[in-house]
Amino acid sequence: MPDSGIGAAVKRREDFRFITGRGRYVDDINRPGQLYASFVRAPIAHANVRGIDTAEAEKAPGVVAVFTGEDLEADGVGSLPCGWVVTDKHGEPHKAPPHWPLVRGKVRYVGDHVAVVIAETLAQARDAAELVEVDYEDLDPVVDLAQAGEGAQLHDEAPGNLCYDWELGDKAAVDAAFEQAAHVTKLDLVNNRLIPNAMEPRAAIGEYDVGSDSYTIYSTSQNPHLLRLILCAFVLNLPEHKVRVVAPDVGGGFGSKIYAYAEETVCTWASKKLNGKPVKWTAERSESFLSDAHGRDHVTHAELAMDAEGKFLALKVDTKANLGAYLSSFATAVPTYLYATLLAGQYATPAVHCNVRGYFTSTAPVDAYRGAGRPEATYVIERIVEVAARDMKMDPAELRRKNFIQPDQFPYQTPVALVYDIGDYEPTLDKALEMIGYRDFAQRRAESEARGKLRGIGFSAYIEACGIAPSAVVGSLGAGVGLWESAQVRFNPTGSVSVFTGAHSHGQGHETTFAQLVSEKLGVPYEQIDIVHGDTGQIPMGMGTYGSRSLAVGGSAIVKACDKIVEKGKKIAAHLMEASVDDIEFDGGQFKVAGTDKAKGIGEIAFTAYVPHNYPEGVEPGLDETAFYDPLNFTYPAGVHIAEVEVDPDTGETKIVDWVAVDDFGKVLNPMIVEGQVHGGIAQGVGQALLESAVYDDSGQLVTGSYMDYTMPRADDFCEFRVGMTVSECTHNPLGVKGCGEAGAIAAPAALMNAITDALGAEIDMPATREKVWRHAQAKLKAAAE
Amino acid sequence: MYAFNYHRPNSLDAAAQALAANEDAKLLAGGQTMLPTMKQRLAMPSDLIDLSGIAELRGVCEDGDAVVVGAMTTHAEVAANEIVRSKIPALAKLADGIGDPQVRNRGTLGGSIANADPAADYPAAVVGLGATVKTNKREIAADDFFVGLFETALEPGELVVSVRFPVPEAAAYAKFDHPASRYAIVGVMVARTGGGVRVGITGAAPSAFRQTEMEQALAGNFAPDALDGISVSADGLNGDIHASAEYRAHLVGVMAKRAVIAARG
């Protein structure tokens, strides 16, 4: 095992600053002369705004300005765009109503941005925000997704509150298969709404420099370049070269920090309005609850057709997806292209059809949250497969095995557009069964029953499409951006290396893993490699981090840049050693003349490149290469999670007694970090299944608006997780890696719900709250007694 | 948080005076509820009177057949106190389960009972152990202290000095915690004394209360099966997204049994 290259569990170099309190998050940054923004937010879910009286607020101590949507409109500020056009089943683009950073005439969810107060201190801004008088005319809110089509219309552009009615798959083939079916399993499912809750609340500082007519934006962003692109090209109409976005240390994202939000837009715009005074905003947690983009929120009906032996013939899925009050940056793609395309799962189901209707409701916008569409797909498949096994009285592991795509079928064209490049699902299942001790489960169940407890076991054989994404593919599906990644590898004259990546680390450990990668590729000591990210002023261009793409796409770009370095280095080395370029081999940091003992270290080559006194003709000085990598396909991490639970029928408490995760992420660069990603993903998935749920009341008030009511998973909710790996290397990227960031969150909910429903002998929806579990446990005991 | 004036008096009298002097003044004990409430702008006291400078409000002592706990004694201090642990271990255990370790290092007995949160733990102890609340003006029996939702018998200008807990023969507290806030969905303190059995319940209703039917059953037979057949009515109990009234009523029975089992040791 190498101690710092690919495959080594290198301890993270970024940790030192975090464990000593020297991290630098946006709220830690204070700019000279900075002002503070406080947003006036809608207290009701749906209303016409008849007037906004800012006079009192403007007179309050320390207040510098109060702005409303009218001010932004007068300045030509645009709408926050949705960057993915979904074409509906009639060939029409999705309904795209405007999303003004500050409302114009109407509020559409509790927390909507009505006005901003900017003052010399934060306390003054908040004090004055309460003095802004808004005259609301109440309208009926639209809260219930199932009834959204019949509710009051939120946007003129969207009759019936329908954003799109979209489908994927061959409906005729599916219908035909259902006619042949020996058995059909049907299931209704709710995929509960979640609030991402990265521990660092969102924050932004907008700073306009009068002298250079340029802007610097400090933002808690997962993708600073993308934020710059959206703000410049769509919202504020700024020249991109005059705007620098810095996303320094960012305290978790999970999707919620991908998007362009109203707050950073307004702070940036206001700074220019206020002659270059920096304007800072930091969310209070209660604001995060209200206005961070939420996740999930589907209601689904699914049907699985099988032959008499349990072979899957077809799957049909009908889903209503809640998009919230406005379309967040990528909202439209999540319940469509990131969801329905995954509905084949790990199975060779010949026909799949999915219909998705996306609705506007008077709730916070909904967008990608860890897994984004893929957890929802996995939940549908893995719940219905489990229920099918129960219906058919088959072992759930064996039913899965019977339907797995076989190794010789790869590359495998699914009936829902994707082509899986590689996978080997049976060994993964076998390993998980072995680790959990599946053969002895009945014994453990009996032992639990003797103690008055109900034990259950549940499986989830998930697949995801990661390494997002081939630009041409997503472009043909409506994406407004390309999803390549860039990297710049720069040798410094003394031999150290600076690597600039467009990926952004907000907990993933890129500073460590990317340095491992470069160390291995260039043979430069790990300590002499620095990773630079999160600053559009330093990094050529980039698309950021989400969709488990950093290593598969960003890492591949780094490999390409390293290859260019080596290619150029060979020319220099050949010149210095008076050999032909074709005879130069590069290995372990040494350029060698094949078949001789002549060699030059890459450090010396770098020095020569910058001090080119003895240098090959026609070769540019310097050793600094940039590469862009556009993936050829998605990557397809897959695996099996098995959860084992014990339910206390007296109280309905579910205790997770064991958890096994066996994942195939392809090649693994740093197993310590990969396992950490799996742990965190499982915790979020367990949170969804057991604890978390965003609840709006009938009037559209967010009931779960703080940690007093929104149940965050805590340390004592979990057992130790047991993680195993199998490996089938990705065939189309230079590293053979697939991505690991979302797997746990994708796999876990179905595994846990399958275990709980196994214990209860009844189907329930997420979250499996204690009361819900108690009611079903009591019913089971009662039925058993009768 | 709205602006306020801050005072830290060093005597009970000075505190009472400051409280009387301003109609919108509030006492600040440990602040673990008061400060979050103020941060969310749900309270706007004109003056905040910090009681931490008054030495006599802090500490634990034995007084005959009772343990007296000063109002400003923190939950962590109660949990760790040798007198409490030896005389009323159930009280130490209850204190050790309030909130989280950091809240326990600041939150106080007096603050908790004066706030009378329906889901706070201490009210179950005050009611279940039959304690007496001593204020700067009088003594109030447990049964008279909690009046309703966030409401106590404390009058304007009155502040809690200490609570006198009679030492029971046996007692235990069983709590079913709120998944998010970790307050009590239902908490039951069961205590057996020479005079009979008391069952104090928190979390279930707008205010802590005694469950007399259980008390009578346990007085005859201090065993979990004595509670079989007692069905707790859901009428008047709290219900919210985390637990309906019916579920809470059921949990009162489960927690009471668990408390009895624990009290029997």
Added chain:
Amino acid sequence: MLTVTMTVNGQKVAKDVDPRTLLVQFLREQLNLTGTHVGCDTSQCGACVVLVDGKSMKACTMLAAQADGCEVTTIEGLAKNGELHPMQAAFKEHHGLQCGFCTPGMIISAVDLLQQNPDPSEHEIREWLEGNICRCTGYHNIVKAIQHAAQDMRS
């Protein structure tokens, strides 16, 4: 305005504050000790945990005025003479952090745990962390880090 005096990480400080200044605001804004974080407004997340007179407390649920005369230790004051506290070292060694935002509060809280219970069980560690929320790690490696730190500090 009030004048508060306290010792922070061994340094005596005296400053004028608005009475409504929270301890965490005082540390972050007036002393520029930004390692102590604010992650919620209801005293649950624990990103702001510091030691006050040796005990872990939530600096977001305490007025600066209430810390008058106290000894405060923040994450910045934990390493001594350039050497990491064993708890800091264990968090790095066992990958007990990802985004790092909850980490200062988590470490300080864990330090307090070991002061009170030098040999906690896994269950006791998990219970102790009730007041510290982490969204990244699933707590798995945080628990491991604390277990190892306890071992290191006992030996």
